[in-house]
Amino acid sequence: MRLGPSDKGRVRLAGDTVVKPRAKVRRKVERPRLHKVILVNDDFTPREFVVKVLKAEFRVTQDQAYAIMITAHRRGVCVVAVYARDIAETKATRATDAGRAAGYPLLFTTEPEE
Template sequence: MALVCFGIDKFPDHCNFVNGGDGSVSTQTVEKTSTNRKLAPRYRVLLHNDDYNPMEYVVQVLMSTVPGLTQPQAVSIMMEAHTNGLALVITCALEHAEFYCETLKNHGLTSTIEPDE
């Protein structure tokens, strides 16, 4: 029977305690593996200009779609899309980017996502 104990204060956390079957207990050193995490890829949510949605409506949709987006930020995004044809709304994880993009589309706006480089 093997007992593996980690995090006991008086023993190093890299030791396993193994019952030899005869009542004796011995220790074995176990190498720790690196737990470096990769950051999830990020995606850009883009707003495209259109000629049919009123500017005020676009600002309201942006504010209701992206949590924490202020009115001045939403106006700035809307004006960038209006002036340049395209504006960055937010950069985030794929699942959130897909949600924001679909929500904007469901409100009649044109939006796409692309990988952030």
């Protein structure tokens, strides 16, 4: 059996079976939803300790950590950073646990970014 002009794009297999190749399907991969890590102000945790935790857990400079801490102090909360959900939750938990281990009510939370 010969393939004719109407069989363009088809492949002849052994025997008389003619199979048209499958169309390529491109899947659009959706980016993971990002979450904000938020520092919540309290009146008991020393400023120096908050700066120390921010530098250690979030890898920010001394000046950046101080600015984040002062913003949370003045406004009540401050967004520290934005990550994928699992990373944001891990960092918030570790930073909060560092405060608890030192006996302070330091609190970091997460929420989805809009």
